[in-house]
Amino acid sequence: xxxxxxxxxAGATLAAALITGVTACSAPAAGGSGADAVVVGIxxxxxxxxxxxxxxxDGNSKIFDGxxxxxxxxxxxxxxxxxxxxxxxxxRTYTYGLRKGVTFSDGEPFSAKDVVFTYRTxxxxxxxxxxxxxxxxxxxVMARGxxxxxxxxxxxYAPFAERTVLPIAPEHIAGKQDVNSGDFTTRPxxxxxxxxxxxxxxxxxxxxxxxxxxxGEPAVKRFTMAVVKDDDVRATRLRSGELDGAILPPxxxxxxxxxxxxxxxxxxxxxxxxxxLPTHHPVTGDVAVRRALDIAVDRGAMVDKLLxxxxxxxxxxxxxxxxxxxAGTERRHDLDAAKRILxxxxxxxxxxxxxxxxxxRASFPLWYTSGDKIRQxxxxxxxxxxxxxxxxxxxxxxxxxVIEPRMRTEAVLAGGGSPADPDFDQYQLLTSSLGGDxxxxxxxxxxxxxxxxxxxxxRSGDPAARKAAYDTVQRELxxxxxxxxxxxxxxxxxxGDKWEGLTTQVEPHDHGLGSGPWWNVxxxxxxxx
Amino acid sequence: MAxxxxxxxxxxxxxxxxxxxxxFAIADLSPFDPVKAxxxxxxxxxxxxxxDQLRLxxxxxxxxxxxWWDWLTSALTGDLGTxxxxxxxxxxxxxxxxxxxxxxxxxxxxxxxxxxxVFGVLAARRPGGPLDRIxxxxxxxxxxxPAFWLGLLAIWxxxxxxxxLPSGGLTxxxxxxxxxxxxxxxxxxxxxxxxxxxxxxxxxxxxxGVADALAEDxxxxxxARGLAERTVLLGHGLRSGMLPMLTLIGSRVPELITGxxxxxxxxxxxxxAAATVQAATSVDFPLLxxxxxxxTAAVLAGNLLSDLLxxxxxxxxxxxx
Numbered sequence: 019x020x021x022x023x024x025x026x027x028a029g030a031t032l033a034a035a036l037i038t039g040v041t042a043c044s045a046p047a048a049g050g051s052g053a054d055a056v057v058v059g060i061x062x063x064x065x066x067x068x069x070x071x072x073x074x075x076d077g078n079s080k081i082f083d084g085x086x087x088x089x090x091x092x093x094x095x096x097x098x099x100x101x102x103x104x105x106x107x108x109x110r111t112y113t114y115g116l117r118k119g120v121t122f123s124d125g126e127p128f129s130a131k132d133v134v135f136t137y138r139t140x141x142x143x144x145x146x147x148x149x150x151x152x153x154x155x156x157x158x159v160m161a162r163g164x165x166x167x168x169x170x171x172x173x174x175y176a177p178f179a180e181r182t183v184l185p186i187a188p189e190h191i192a193g194k195q196d197v198n199s200g201d202f203t204t205r206p207x208x209x210x211x212x213x214x215x216x217x218x219x220x221x222x223x224x225x226x227x228x229x230x231x232x233x234g235e236p237a238v239k240r241f242t243m244a245v246v247k248d249d250d251v252r253a254t255r256l257r258s259g260e261l262d263g264a265i266l267p268p269x270x271x272x273x274x275x276x277x278x279x280x281x282x283x284x285x286x287x288x289x290x291x292x293x294x295l296p297t298h299h300p301v302t303g304d305v306a307v308r309r310a311l312d313i314a315v316d317r318g319a320m321v322d323k324l325l326x327x328x329x330x331x332x333x334x335x336x337x338x339x340x341x342x343x344x345a346g347t348e349r350r351h352d353l354d355a356a357k358r359i360l361x362x363x364x365x366x367x368x369x370x371x372x373x374x375x376x377x378x379r380a381s382f383p384l385w386y387t388s389g390d391k392i393r394q395x396x397x398x399x400x401x402x403x404x405x406x407x408x409x410x411x412x413x414x415x416x417x418x419x420v421i422e423p424r425m426r427t428e429a430v431l432a433g434g435g436s437p438a439d440p441d442f443d444q445y446q447l448l449t450s451s452l453g454g455d456x457x458x459x460x461x462x463x464x465x466x467x468x469x470x471x472x473x474x475x476x477r478s479g480d481p482a483a484r485k486a487a488y489d490t491v492q493r494e495l496x497x498x499x500x501x502x503x504x505x506x507x508x509x510x511x512x513x514g515d516k517w518e519g520l521t522t523q524v525e526p527h528d529h530g531l532g533s534g535p536w537w538n539v540x541x542x543x544x545x546x547x
Numbered sequence: 548m549a550x551x552x553x554x555x556x557x558x559x560x561x562x563x564x565x566x567x568x569x570x571f572a573i574a575d576l577s578p579f580d581p582v583k584a585x586x587x588x589x590x591x592x593x594x595x596x597x598x599d600q601l602r603l604x605x606x607x608x609x610x611x612x613x614x615w616w617d618w619l620t621s622a623l624t625g626d627l628g629t630x631x632x633x634x635x636x637x638x639x640x641x642x643x644x645x646x647x648x649x650x651x652x653x654x655x656x657x658x659x660x661x662x663x664x665v666f667g668v669l670a671a672r673r674p675g676g677p678l679d680r681i682x683x684x685x686x687x688x689x690x691x692x693p694a695f696w697l698g699l700l701a702i703w704x705x706x707x708x709x710x711x712l713p714s715g716g717l718t719x720x721x722x723x724x725x726x727x728x729x730x731x732x733x734x735x736x737x738x739x740x741x742x743x744x745x746x747x748x749x750x751x752x753x754x755x756g757v758a759d760a761l762a763e764d765x766x767x768x769x770x771a772r773g774l775a776e777r778t779v780l781l782g783h784g785l786r787s788g789m790l791p792m793l794t795l796i797g798s799r800v801p802e803l804i805t806g807x808x809x810x811x812x813x814x815x816x817x818x819x820a821a822a823t824v825q826a827a828t829s830v831d832f833p834l835l836x837x838x839x840x841x842x843t844a845a846v847l848a849g850n851l852l853s854d855l856l857x858x859x860x861x862x863x864x865x866x867x868x
Contacts, residue, residue, distance in 0.1 A: 057720040065587065066634040072589055146604050148586035151594045198604075199629040199636060219633065219643075221716050221817040244720040246815055250699060255714050258706040419578045434591070446592055456598050457591040528588050 053544070055240035056517070058536055059252040059264035062529060063223065063245045067214065068203040069185035070139050070192060072149040076438065078532020080225055080241070080540075081123075082185030082208035085114050085133065085167070090521050090538070092437055094179055098128065098186055098209065102179065109174030109479045114182070116165040120232045122188045123213045130161035135189035137169075139197055146198045152181060152442075174477045176484060177439035185210075211236050211540035220245055223531075227540075236540035238517070243531065256280075256512060263513030265534060268328035271510040281515055283535045284508040285522035286339060288435030288443070290332045291396045292501040293384060294461040297453075299427045301382045302461075304375075305498050306363030307409065312499040313349050314356035314407040315400060320505050324395045328510050332503035334492045335435065335444050340524075342440050342485065344492035356407045365408070373408040381410035385424065386431035388415035396504050397431045425460045432460060435506070435527040440488045441476045448472060448491065448500060463500030511535050517542040548858065552851060559847050563840055564619075570839045571615040574830050581607045584829035585631050605631060607830075618836055628833030632825050637833045640822060645841070647717065648811070648818030651737055652803050655810075658742030659749050660796070667753025667792075668785055674758050683754070686747035694744040694806050698813035701736050712736050715815040737814040744806050745799060752795050757788030790861055797853025801846050 067073050069082055077087050087097040096102060100115040120128040137159040140147050155175040160168050171178060185208060192202045204217055211233060212225035225241040244261060246252040253270040255261045266274075274280050295302040295311070302308065317331030336343045365373035365380055373380040384401060386393040394415065401411035411429070421430055436442040446458040450469050453462035468491050475487035495501075509525050511534050519542045520535045582602045583590050590598060602608060618628060627637035670679040689697075706714035713719060714736065718729040760766060761784045769779050808820035819838065826834040 055721045065632065068634075071634065143600055144604060146585065146601055148589035148593050148597070148601060151592065151597045154594070199634055203634040218717060218817045220811075220821045221815045222720055224721075240721060242720050244716060244815065246715065247812060251702065251715065251813060251815075254699070254702050254707055258702075258710065258714055260706070260714060260720055417578065418583055419580050452594075456593050456595045458594065 054238060055242070056238050056262050056536070056539060056542070057242040057244055057260070058513075058534070059246045059255060059261040060243050060529075060531065060534075061245075061247060061249070061252065061265055063219065063243075064531060066203040067206045067217065067223075068192070068197075069136065069187050069206075069208075070145060070147065070197050071203060072147050073206075074185040074530070074532065075149050075152065075183075076436075076526060076528070076530050076532065077183035078530065078537050079185045079208070079210060080212045080532070081206055081210045081214055082187070083120075083210050084183040084185050085116075086179060086182050088183065088438075088523065090523060092524050094183075097183075098133075099182075103169075103182070105179075105479065109176065109477065110171045112169040112171070112178055112182075113162075114167045114169075116167065117232065118165060120209050121230060122191075122207055122209050123228050123230065124188070124191070124207050125230075126188060126190055128186070128188070128209050129164045130167050132186050132189050133167045134159050134161045135193055136184070136187045139187075139192070140184075142197075144197075153184075155181075174479070176476055176479050177441045180438040180442070183438075212241060215240070231540075233540070236542075237544060238539050238542050241536070241539055262516065263511060263535065265509065265511050265529070268326040268508075268510050271328075271512050272326065274512045279515055280512050281520070283511045283513065283520065283522050284328050285511065285525045285534065286337065287506055287509055287525040287527070288335075288337060288340070288437040289433065289507045289509070289525065289527040290335060290337075290435045290503055291393065291431065291433050291505055291507065292332070292503045293397075293400055294425070294430045294432055294501055295499065296425070296427050296429060296460075297462045297464055297500070299382055299429075300378050301380050301409070302429060304363065304365075306359050306365065307380065308499045308502075309497075310356040310359045310407055311404055311409060312496075312502050313352045313359075314409075315403045315502055315504060316351045317349075317504060318351065320396065320399050324392070324399060325505060325507060328508040329505045330508075332506045334495050334503055335447060336440060336488070336492065337506040340437075342488055344489040347492045347496050349496070353406055360408060367408050371408060372410045379410070380408060381412065382429055383412045383414055383424075384429040384431060385414050385416055385421045387421070388417060392507070393431045393433070400431070400502070400504065422457075425457075426454060426462065430460055432501075433527055437524040437526055440484075440491075441472070444488070444491060445472050445476060448495075461500045465494055465498055465500070468494045509533065516545055518545050519543055548855065551854070551858075555847070555851050559844070562847065563843055566839055566843045567619065567836045568615055570836050571611055571618070571832060574827075574832060574835060575611045577830060579828060579830045581605060581631065581830040581832075584831075607832075614832060618833060622837070627837050630826070630831055630834035632829040632831040632834065633822070637837050640834060641819065641837060641841070644817060644819040644822055647816060648807060648820060651734065651741065651811070651816060651818060652807055654734060654738040655741035655745060655807075656799075656803060658738060659745035660792075662742070663746045663749025664753050664785075664789075664792070667750045668757050668780065668788070670750070670754045671757035671761060671784065671788065672780065674754075679754070682750065686750045689743055690747040690751075692744070694740060694809045695813055697740045697744060698737075698810055701740050702813070705736060715813070717817055733814075737810050737816055740813075741803070741806055741810045744810075745803060748795060748799060749792055752792045753785075753788055755788075756791045757784045760784045760787040763787075786860065790857060793856040793860055794853050796856065797849040797851070800849030801842070804842055804845065 064073050074082055077084055083097045085099040086094045089095050098117055100117050103112040103114045105112055139145055140150050155171045157172045158170045162168055188207055191207050195202055211228055211231045213228050215224040215226045217223045222242055222244045227236045227239045229235050249267050249270055252264045253266055256264045271282050295308050297303045321329045321331055333348050360373055365375045368374040384397050386397040397413045401413050404411045434443055448463050448468050449472055450464040452458040471487040471490040475484050478484050513535050522535055523537050525533045630637045630640050633640045666682050670682050702714040705712040712735050713733050717733055718725055766783045769783055811818045811820045823838045
């Protein structure tokens with residue numbers, strides 16, 4: 019090639035690029051789906067689609083139904099059960115009458131034996147279901163005839179009905195294979211509004227409307243969850259039109275704020291980030307230090323700066339908007355009061371500004387899980403706020419394997435939250451007998467008044483008594499914080515405006531597949547133009 | 548030639564054996580806990596008793612050698628075990644994915660070799676000429692560019708700006724069937740990105756090899772005898788210039804596998820590379836060991852291939868080396 023032809027080629031290439039560039043600007047974005055199809059981008063995919071191994075345990079599993087389900091306000095309503103359960107006076111027997119005429123998507127009828135099979139299999143020691151602790155209260159589950167199921171509990175457990183949103187698996191299929199590795203783990207069959215059309219791991223999960231669904235065939239005929247791990251790629255594919263909706267971090271979602279064809283949904287959550295204050299550490303074990311840190315943190319600034327406004331200050335495990343929130347337990351950011359508490363408790367500023375008491379320096383390590391940017395940001399902000407009060411917090415990153423052996427005495431930037439019932443989260447987080455049991459009660463919090471209130475809350479069937487019990491827990495947490503709650507984090511979604519009926523539920527810490535505006539995709543209707 | 552292939556194959560057996568044992572040993576030493584990986588977020592709320600039961604069920608506390616020996620003996624009878632991270636038999640996991648990875652790698656390799664060779668030869672004709680300067684500059688830039696970044700750039704340009712090509716997945720996200728046209732169009736971007744990230748090596752080797760060959764006496768002699776430029780270039784220059792590249796082909800196989808990992812992640816390509824990382828971080832022994840055997844076999848085969856090609860291209864090199 020001579021110099022002249024080289025220049026010619028370069029010129030032609032440039033011209034071609036310009037032409038394609040111009041046509042590209044006028045070309046409409048390619049639609050990723052047809053009129054009755056919805057494609058959403060999700061960040062994580064489940065390991066399994068078998069409810070026996072934990073899939074869909076919080077409801078909204080699309081392929082399956084539980085005995086009960088939640089409405090938009092997270093109130094329980096019947097699904098495979100005919101009505102809400104009858105609870106015996108002692109709170110230990112729950113009886114469910116089952117809906118009649120329901121079939122699995124393979125045509126086989128659903129009956130009480132499937133319910134019994136599902137619960138018994140999960141509770142079986144040989145089943146590798148890591149969530150089975152949630153069903154600890156069950157002593158036995160039995161079928162009474164074809165259409166009635168009776169649960170007997172080991173102890174009166176008020177929130178038990180909330181656990182029965184768990185999906186029901188068909189015994190005639192799942193009962194015939196290895197529960198831990200059989201075909202059913204990736205090719206499930208259920209009674210739900212959708213059937214599984216395909217699951218290409220790491221790429222997408224596709225669902226088809228179930229024409230025989232007892233609740234009526236959904237208008238969205240094809241529903242696909244595309245697995246896109248990287249936030250930027252997900253935002254890009256949403257912009258290119260290949261996705262109709264996606265979960266996004268707040269900063270990327272803001273890029274779609276001005277887009278007239280898409281709406282942003284910020285789902286309120288129980289998803290909190292907190293700092294554990296281990297009782298077994300000389301600094302964090304001191305109630306004065308705990309109280310001081312609890313008011314030294316600037317929660318409002320964290321919401322504004324770390325979450326870009328997509329969240330709320332957390333004053334305890336229960337978010338301020340929840341009916342379970344104990345009014346009056348809000349903590350104002352008050353650095354002076356924090357200093358005063360420390361002064362009065364004998365923590366005097368040392369030469370380097372860090373306080374000292376009886377030769378103990380007010381300093382402790384704070385671990386966060388490496389690679390989790392939100393936790394890292396929270397940890398650094400907490401350390402900087404604590405420093406202003408004269409407490410040194412040394413932030414360190416590690417995996418859970420590194421953190422776990424240190425949890426007894428070292429602080430951890432943790433997360434959690436379960437909206438269904440206050441018991442689910444608080445009992446494990448605060449009960450003294452669960453201190454150091456797995457990842458439960460990481461701080462080894464030990465407060466008899468809280469223990470008593472938590473026990474009352476789970477045993478009492480009276481809503482007013484339960485509310486009073488959880489109010490007590492939240493008030494005790496002000497007097498003796500075992501954790502510094504920082505923020506409740508909104509989950510942000512961007513979805514195209516082609517459908518009607520989009521809402522969000524209050525969401526848990528864990529991003530299940532059923533979260534997001536598509537929690538009720540089976541009831542979406544096409545928008546009238 | 549057959550003898551060399553046979554000898555290498557015999558030699559591969561102990562290598563593979565050692566590699567699998569190495570995988571078990573390293574995974575055993577790794578700080579990751581298979582039980583935590585298996586339980587995931589559910590493990591954060593599970594009771595210690597349930598976690599202990601899970602540990603028992605997954606049988607991860609047996610001694611290293613026992614576990615390896617059990618895996619090996621059952622693998623030899625065709626049972627590759629069950630992947631804990633995928634909740635499926637290992638054989639199924641691999642069968643489902645390896646084809647897609649092989650397809651992507653093969654296409655990318657073809658792009659890299661063909662384009663690299665063509666531009667290498669063209670550039671070598673006039674070292675220091677405008678084409679050489681432009682393409683060499685691009686090659687050095689590409690060599691430094693991470694495949695991940697190239698992927699994002701390609702998605703931005705071809706999918707968002709031009710709307711011409713899909714930006715991820717094996718087929719359209721809304722489509723449930725795997726058709727040829729769908730896969731072909733979805734294959735273009737990942738192939739280009741993976742191919743481009745490999746291309747500089749081939750280009751630079753060919754360019755250097757051919758340029759050196761063109762400067763040697765036999766070529767000058769050929770030119771002096773008045774042979775056509777095409778004959779000189781392809782018959783003499785390319786032939787000896789290809790030699791270093793043939794060795795390169797084999798040695799690029801591992802790089803191709805690691806490169807594929809990033810590209811598969813960016814493009815949600817359901818291949819084996821993503822599964823490898825998951826298996827490693829979850830200390831999923833059966834899956835990890837099987838995948839390592841595959842990767843090792845690919846590298847050994849790559850080396851064998853390059854030696855065979857070398858022998859074919861240059862008769863002076865024997866097959867007994």
